Amino acid sequence: MTRTLDELGEPLFAGRTAEVYAWSDTEVIKLYQLWVSQETAERERASTHAALSMGISVPEVGEIVNVGERSGLILERIRGTTMMRQIESDISRAGSFARQLAEIHAAATGDLSEERRAMELFHTAYLDICVQKMNVDREEYAMWLPIVAAARLSEGIPEFQDWLMEQVRCC
Helix, strand or coil, X not given: CCCCHHHHCCCCEECCCEEEEECCCCEEEEEECCXXXXXXXXXXXXXXXXXXXXXXXCCCEEEEEEECCEEEEEEECCCCCCHHHHHHHCHHHHHHHHHHHHHHHXXXXXXXXXXXXXXXXXXXXXXXXXXXXXXXXXXXXXXHHHHHHHHHHCCCCHHHHHHHHHHHHCC
């Protein structure tokens, strides 16, 4: 089925590399930005298939299609609250979500370095929410980060240890 961007309507979600649009009642299309290669869609499709075959709860994946010059990946439409909204309403869940994303990625690709990347992404998301909703100054945050990181080391959370040590060492 060929569609134009205008026919898709407003995106359900927009991120840095892609926008998600309704494709049907049961499917969405993750439509990558023009600068994102089709190989990215192919890798994501393969990774999602791998995760599904391992029994990991991810959306069913469909074909790769083009909308204009942009590549898109058809995915099962899952209705509910987005992960980001859940984090905004309960920031204490960010670490748990980061671990889940890292486990999915590591299972699908075998690349365990994504756990670190997931933690960095959630730290950035957390900071963005604090700056926006609590009027936190980024420079003041940066000054306090090594001190708070040192204090958090005493909590003995293994998945945060390396990242916290880097924050302490940086200053």
